[in-house]
Amino acid sequence: MHREAVPEDVPGLLERLGEVPDPRDPRGVRHALVVVLALSAWAVLAGATPCWRSASGSPTLRPLS
Template sequence: MPAEASSLIPPALDQLREHPEVAPEDVPGLLDRLAQVPDPRDPRGVRHPLAGVLALAACAVPAGGNVTAGCRRVDHRRSAPRAGTRRRAARPPVP
């Protein structure tokens, strides 16, 4: 008697085959899905819609971006960056 396969891939593929074909127009787009995410931010401080911020993050991560580094509070009243910021910006990117 042969041993049972330990991989879960064939059963998962069998489940996918059972579903009918879906037309592309029946599948909601990324922005439509992101617009359904509830916004936990205080409305008084919102500058950009949450769906747009999430879409940019979703595009940045596969491209190698570090989303958490860019999501800190920015003081827009300051006219010039600090010396440490200028030093970091002048460094070559880490491969």
């Protein structure tokens, strides 16, 4: 029998994002990876679209290759 999950049992988004290893060179890091990932996730949840998707419909931008 499974019991219902309570908030204390379920890790939060920031806790999970904090577990992601940072592959960046430390010399150029200005912001913690968890902050970058969290802001990206919140932007997507708010309706943001990827920059390459937005550029694909732009008449003034063309592919680099």
